[in-house]
Amino acid sequence: MNAVTDAADAVVTKDRPTHFDALVIGAGIAGIYMLHKLRDEAGLSVRAFDKAGGVGGTWYWNRYPGAAADVDSIVYRYSFDKEMLREWQWKTRYATQPEILAYLEAVVDRHDLRKDIQFDTAITSLAYDEASNLWTARTDGGAEFTARYVVSALGPLSSANLPDIEGRDSFAGPIVHTGSWPADLDIAGKRVGVVGTGSTGTQFICAAAKTAGHLTVFQRSAQYVVPSGDGPLSDEYLAEVREKYDEIWEQVFNSRVGCGFKESETPAMSVSEAERERVFEEAWQAGNGFRFMFGTFADLAFDPAANEAAASFIRTKIAQIVQDPETARTLMPSDFYAKRPICNSGYYETYNRDNVTLVSTKENPIARITPTGVVTEDGTAHELDVLVFATGFDAMEGGYRHIDIRGRGGVELGEHWGDAPSSYLGMAMNGFPNLFMVFGPNSVFCNLPPGLETQVEWIAEAVGAAERRGIATVEATAAAEEGWTTLCREMAEHSLFAQTESWIFGTNIPGRKRRTLFYFGGIGAYRQRLREIVAADYEGFTLDGRPSLASA
Template identity: 40%
Template structure:
């Protein structure tokens, strides 16, 4: 017979100790609740614990890729670059947890295995690894938007005799120096990995299905006085972020592209190219790149011309140039196109010859060629996944489907604030009535609104994980609220102010 499980009773269980789980734990502990946070990882960090691949970096400037609620920490915690790399992000999150004494509420190497709601006891009963059972009135799933690695459906993967790595589970023990390395995937992660490892490997081959538009990130050491200026203006910076649509700290202009001459358009595009940041390029030159195909094509022409200008080999330049619209999640880089001027970096355009299978030696393409590889890297992203779901009382999801499409740390704060308000509202009731569940009709109305808001957006015209198109066989769906962070926060404030009309006692 097995031993009896260890039973732990708490007010709230937070699953996941990433950016969302840390803030959820902080808010609920501060509200006076008995909170337990668990994570299957060995420490805090979430996405930034697991994603240790070379070049992993935020695409939001450092001064915004942090929590807004500790004003002293915003101004005193050290940083000296425009963008922040994975080890620095992990150090920052550990610092926040230790500074606010949250570690005593956390258990690591603990995985949620199943959860069931007891309607009689108004309690979630959660079975975990290590024979642990946690009973909690509230279940907050903060598993992260990008947590489940997506492996491509390519025949023969299991036959590969070399080293195979997915960027979401990077293996530092694999030696890349001097090796022939192939990589599948050229989204944000793939671009970062390729740029970082190109100078180190013997040979790098990018197997590219969908070329991506990318702009310089603007990464570098901040100049003298930059940090001081940020510190002096932090209050205004956050006011602007909360009232913006994308929350990336870039100007969101309304100028229409075609109202300007070709020379003026090129000048505006060049200006944001020189400043760096993909979101700046998409939203700060003109205001209609995501809604007007003619305007978008002007941006495409500029970006294609930059590829021709940077990449000296016409064959490589041709392979790198997208033929579709500039309508995926904006990418930025630290010299991506430049690496293709290296003799040891090549590209296989899968638009011309597709991958037939993975074989023990490497990758076999449809033209019969076998590309011999020592290491094969999958940079193929995630199986990406509302703050609450009908049918699940007292359960909330941070970074779930149809949250606001904006700077993720800022979105996470906004969602956790709403979840906390829901829980505090529930706690104010008599014990027998401490249950809150979103109405099914409200859930459907939100889903319908998300579908309506994306109509007319050029994002919908390209295959992207934003709509689930990166997973073979997956039905496309609207995974985000495209009304802007400001509108999401206005909705949340109204929901709280009017007594949670979208929720009901089951």
């Protein structure tokens, strides 16, 4: 510690401290683990904040019918607590929202983290003071806290996107976003309209159709959806998983998408058409969107011919499953199979139900919302009791743009980013010393829990190195931030993902230009790069204004 730290430690009220070594913003998967690493392993004083009334982040807010992970539950969890890996039992292949929330609450209680989390508290501003090397955080209640380090764990999908449609506020019934589902909202027997058919929308559609009196789906973009293959996990299977967890995590952390299956190295066009069909059918029967996209062939996201083979296979399935030819046509995607992979149990079958109506808003746009429902441009009035927006989020950057963040010289983060966000490694930015992001813009595209763990552990290691060396500031260089952002953009442009419209590139927000939001090199390559940066004396960072940390 140094004189600055000692002076800052004196900033207290009579009954509770307002200065800490570190502040963590968010108490979801990332924030929980960050608090644990900084407090229990780095030995720092830490306060975490969350605007929610409890832990869980995404899994606290997303309580809509059908909410669940769509990555195998055995790897949709933390890897760091070895005892809990053996003790905690998942019931099904995909963990539901209540199960995931219960799991995160159990982790918090197990490690006694709740006492250092301040709930129902949103951070509205962060300001860096160069004289003291301290950050000041202001809450929505007007309280101020100071710290040497700030880690934002805001979540990549936390800032809801609500379309601005004429008459939206006039609707007389409940109007909700899936990302903030009211606990007392029951849709059973009601006329429900849902706008959006992405990952969340398709989950909601499958669940809501079973209980709603009538469900009207307003589809902007037809989706490639494969079966989930969900079902109960046998005791024998779980016992085998517990014995093999070291092997499982090694594969996850050295893979591309970190979803717990072996990714294909075979180009699709290197085998016969019959063999491609066999592989696709086998994957279709096994289930899982990521497995279908990355486990069948190595180049579905890069080679147009390979991609079309997969897309054609799924379109054929749609035609076979959906009984009404016009509905099947409306559900047929025509663009590349290159959005975030989606899987569900019985998505296309849902449209065979008598109580489900599909409306293509590309062919028949929503004209306005009225007190009694939605009117489309052809003049049809769709009478509704409940209107649901499954319209996604302002991904990766949205949460940051809702906080007034000012770094060196009072430069505001939005000014620093300009039209598109940038970062070094998805974790740091030039001009914002000691401010780290967990899964900020241009983080690795992968299964979130291992991706979040990777960054949390790297940030904790960097902070620990600075503490041991008595270093006051850790800051990404401008060249490193620019270089990483350029690398991410160039990687993305070589994939077919860049040739589709989706939230992965921010194009779900009206009027926003395309931007790169992910590193597409895979979690294995990303972790290797992080190790290389540490081995090269924290290449791309300055400490106290000097290039890279001194060796321990």
